[in-house]
Amino acid sequence: MSQQKTQSVQTTGHVWDDDLQEYSNPLPSWWLMGFYASVIMALIYWMIYPAWPVGKHFTTGFNTVTYVNDKGQEKSWHWNTRAQLMKDMNEAQKMQKPYFDKVAAMPFDDIAKDPELTNFVNSAGKAIFADNCAACHQSGGQGKPGYFPNLTDDDWLYGGSYAKIQETITNGRHGYMPAFKEVLNDAQLDNLANYVASLSGEKADAAKAKAGDALFHSETAACYYCHGTDAKGRQQIGSANLTDKIWLWADVPGQTSPEKKVEAIHTVIANGLNRGVMPAWQDRLKPEQIKLLTAYVHGLGGGK
Amino acid sequence: MPTTEASSLYQKRIPIFTRSVKGKFRSFKTAMLTLAYAVYFGLPWLPWHRGHEAVSQAVLFDLPGRKFYLFDLVVYPQDIFWLSLLLFIAGALLFFATGLVGRAFCGYFCFQTLWTDAFIFIERTVQGERPARQRLYKQAWNAEKLGKLGLTHLLWLAWAFWTAFTFVLYYGHAPELTVQFFSGKAPNVAYFTTLVLTLTTYVAAGWAREQVCLYMCPYARFQGVMYDPETMAVAYDSRRGEGAAGRALPRAGVRTLEERKAKGHGDCIDCKLCVQVCPTGIDIRNGLQYQCIACGLCVDACNSVMDSIGFPQGLIRYDSEANLSAKVPSKPRLHWKRLKIIGWGVALAIMSGALISSVGHRTSLDAAVQQMRQPLFVMLSDGRIRNRYQIRITNKGVEDEIYDISTKGVPDTALDMGNFREVKVRAGKSLIVQASVSLPQEMAEHDNSFEFMVTPRSQPAHAVALATRFDYKHDE
Numbered sequence: 001m002s003q004q005k006t007q008s009v010q011t012t013g014h015v016w017d018d019d020l021q022e023y024s025n026p027l028p029s030w031w032l033m034g035f036y037a038s039v040i041m042a043l044i045y046w047m048i049y050p051a052w053p054v055g056k057h058f059t060t061g062f063n064t065v066t067y068v069n070d071k072g073q074e075k076s077w078h079w080n081t082r083a084q085l086m087k088d089m090n091e092a093q094k095m096q097k098p099y100f101d102k103v104a105a106m107p108f109d110d111i112a113k114d115p116e117l118t119n120f121v122n123s124a125g126k127a128i129f130a131d132n133c134a135a136c137h138q139s140g141g142q143g144k145p146g147y148f149p150n151l152t153d154d155d156w157l158y159g160g161s162y163a164k165i166q167e168t169i170t171n172g173r174h175g176y177m178p179a180f181k182e183v184l185n186d187a188q189l190d191n192l193a194n195y196v197a198s199l200s201g202e203k204a205d206a207a208k209a210k211a212g213d214a215l216f217h218s219e220t221a222a223c224y225y226c227h228g229t230d231a232k233g234r235q236q237i238g239s240a241n242l243t244d245k246i247w248l249w250a251d252v253p254g255q256t257s258p259e260k261k262v263e264a265i266h267t268v269i270a271n272g273l274n275r276g277v278m279p280a281w282q283d284r285l286k287p288e289q290i291k292l293l294t295a296y297v298h299g300l301g302g303g304k
Numbered sequence: 305m306p307t308t309e310a311s312s313l314y315q316k317r318i319p320i321f322t323r324s325v326k327g328k329f330r331s332f333k334t335a336m337l338t339l340a341y342a343v344y345f346g347l348p349w350l351p352w353h354r355g356h357e358a359v360s361q362a363v364l365f366d367l368p369g370r371k372f373y374l375f376d377l378v379v380y381p382q383d384i385f386w387l388s389l390l391l392f393i394a395g396a397l398l399f400f401a402t403g404l405v406g407r408a409f410c411g412y413f414c415f416q417t418l419w420t421d422a423f424i425f426i427e428r429t430v431q432g433e434r435p436a437r438q439r440l441y442k443q444a445w446n447a448e449k450l451g452k453l454g455l456t457h458l459l460w461l462a463w464a465f466w467t468a469f470t471f472v473l474y475y476g477h478a479p480e481l482t483v484q485f486f487s488g489k490a491p492n493v494a495y496f497t498t499l500v501l502t503l504t505t506y507v508a509a510g511w512a513r514e515q516v517c518l519y520m521c522p523y524a525r526f527q528g529v530m531y532d533p534e535t536m537a538v539a540y541d542s543r544r545g546e547g548a549a550g551r552a553l554p555r556a557g558v559r560t561l562e563e564r565k566a567k568g569h570g571d572c573i574d575c576k577l578c579v580q581v582c583p584t585g586i587d588i589r590n591g592l593q594y595q596c597i598a599c600g601l602c603v604d605a606c607n608s609v610m611d612s613i614g615f616p617q618g619l620i621r622y623d624s625e626a627n628l629s630a631k632v633p634s635k636p637r638l639h640w641k642r643l644k645i646i647g648w649g650v651a652l653a654i655m656s657g658a659l660i661s662s663v664g665h666r667t668s669l670d671a672a673v674q675q676m677r678q679p680l681f682v683m684l685s686d687g688r689i690r691n692r693y694q695i696r697i698t699n700k701g702v703e704d705e706i707y708d709i710s711t712k713g714v715p716d717t718a719l720d721m722g723n724f725r726e727v728k729v730r731a732g733k734s735l736i737v738q739a740s741v742s743l744p745q746e747m748a749e750h751d752n753s754f755e756f757m758v759t760p761r762s763q764p765a766h767a768v769a770l771a772t773r774f775d776y777k778h779d780e
Binding site: 026027028029030031112113115116118119122123138139140141142150152153154155201241244245246253299301 | 315316317511512515519676677678679682683684685686687690692722723724727728729735736737738
């Protein structure tokens with residue numbers, strides 16, 4: 001028996017232009033079987049997963065996903081990507097739990113000495129920071145001059161120790177400075193602005209700065225009351241150190257000419273501040289999350 | 305004129321009952337099959353000692369741990385570039401070999417060929433030689449047919465299962481996984497993989513067989529392109545076989561070579577043995593066909609027949625098209641002095657050399673530095689500029705290691721790493737440490753680029769220098 005295909009090639013029977021015909025080469029039957037198998041697969045899929053729209057609803061399929069939501073309630077739902085994500089997050093949280101427990105139980109100094117735990121703090125802390133803090137302080141903690149403090153430098157209005165950072169995150173802060181345009185005239189404000197500029201080594205009019213110095217320490221303006229007689233600020237009340245090179249409210253480094261730098265300081269003194277508000281996070285984050293976040297932020301530039 | 309009668313849209317497979325054959329190509333094929341099976345089925349069970357913590361299995365693909373253990377070589381995800389080299393080498397080797405000796409891969413080394421061969425062996429052992437199998441195929445269903453076919457399929461399924469199960473063993477510790485598997489405690493993915501591979505092996509090697517080569521395999525499509533007239537391929541010497549008056553059965557009067565020559569008949573006695581042994585069911589006497597997988601079984605069949613009737617061997621043989629059509633054919637030989645072959649050979653040698661040297665020069669330390677870009681730099685209260693970096697250290701060795709971190713190009717005092725100027729990384733683990741460098745502004749303007757040095761304490765010679773830069777202003 002010859003094992004060759006002995007059939008001659010057949011055509012579909014269609015004829016165009018008198019003699020143009022189309023060959024009919026049969027498909028192998030495994031191909032047909034493959035087609036049937038995919039039809040059966042589609043039916044099975046339809047029964048398991050959400051598939052067809054039906055009016056305003058859809059066929060949900062028999063498959064369900066059980067997960068625990070934010071409020072700790074166990075929910076069972078027809079399979080969908082959102083429920084599956086919740087379930088996956090439950091599992092991820094379960095895997096992270098031993099690390100969170102370790103962080104919660106350890107003093108900050110010991111966490112900082114354990115390289116693997118520090119590694120976890122940096123990756124998990126970054127995620128919590130991105131979810132909760134980055135909207136104001138920016139994704140890398142660099143802040144925004146005039147609005148939100150930079151967390152990566154070494155200047156801390158309320159203190160950069162672990163305890164202080166934890167306190168700040170837990171209870172929030174509210175920075176305030178009165179507007180001095182009510183009390184002082186424009187020339188006096190100008191003198192003060194020149195004095196403050198000179199404190200951190202910026203170019204300033206020496207005569208005006210000298211007058212500003214007097215005003216700073218006088219009872220009229222009483223700046224020393226909050227900022228201290230040495231103008232180095234007081235972390236107990238969150239008043240700024242005016243002698244360093246870091247500026248939060250007046251965007252001095254962002255200005256191009258010495259006049260504009262003084263002008264920026266002038267504006268802050270004249271109008272005061274009532275926007276240094278950081279919300280309290282104790283109601284939104286769990287204590288162990290706050291602790292982790294504290295360790296992360298301390299790693300960004302804390303320590304003072 | 306083509307016929308126009310209505311035809312079925314789908315063609316039934318024409319079953320192929322291959323006759324067994326003896327010969328040197330069959331022996332080579334069997335030897336390859338035995339070797340491949342010994343390696344494939346035995347390798348997961350080969351123990352390999354690797355120091356205290358590591359797995360004691362010669363070959364293990366540890367997917368959760370993201371490590372491939374190959375004897376004394378441990379492959380990490382960072383070594384993905386070896387895979388690209390390996391794939392290139394595999395591709396070049398295929399082109400090189402195909403240009404030289406045709407589809408040798410298909411005939412002897414392809415797993416589809418190997419498994420089909422094994423399945424045919426089972427079939428023949430249970431059902432008998434070709435005529436017996438044909439008879440069984442045609443006869444009505446009775447106890448004998450049911451029993452023989454049932455046993456065949458049962459053995460096929462068992463073999464397919466063992467194949468699939470062995471595949472799974474490469475991804476876990478074989479003895480443990482075997483116990484888990486048969487006591488129902490193995491991960492679901494192990495059962496699923498075994499099920500899928502059992503079914504596909506059973507279908508591909510038991511039912512589909514040559515159809516895989518003819519319709520599904522992509523290599524079959526492009527290997528033909530690599531052929532040229534100098535390529536050695538299985539060929540029928542039609543000048544010798546057909547003569548002037550065609551082939552003829554060895555009846556009285558056309559039995560000896562002299563008689564046949566006198567009557568104009570060729571040497572082919574039309575015994576059809578070459579067709580009966582062909583696993584893809586073709587007739588090699590019709591010339592080179594894309595279905596031919598160059599397994600050489602027809603060569604063995606023809607040679608054995610030629611021997612038995614006292615004709616010279618080689619009516620069907622490995623030969624090149626150029627040689628076959630030459631006026632005076634010479635002895636078949638490899639024509640390797642061709643630009644294509646030498647080119648692929650050189651590419652193969654360079655890439656193999658690169659892979660071997662890269663594997664040979666691997667170190668146990670893998671380190672990388674990344675500058676933090678949010679913010680790119682920050683001014684400190686005393687006017688210094690600070691840049692921050694992340695250093696990732698991977699210990700690819702089998703022992704825990706302590707790494708010292710220092711800088712080159714900026715004063716060492718400028719580097720602040722918290723508590724981690726030295727860091728311990730466990731065997732096979734990665735660690736990211738944070739580093740910050742603070743420089744006075746005037747120094748920052750000069751030291752734009754510098755290096756972090758990561759030095760393994762036990763092998764200071766394998767220290768790695770990580771070049772990076774220091775930024776103090778935004779580029780305009």
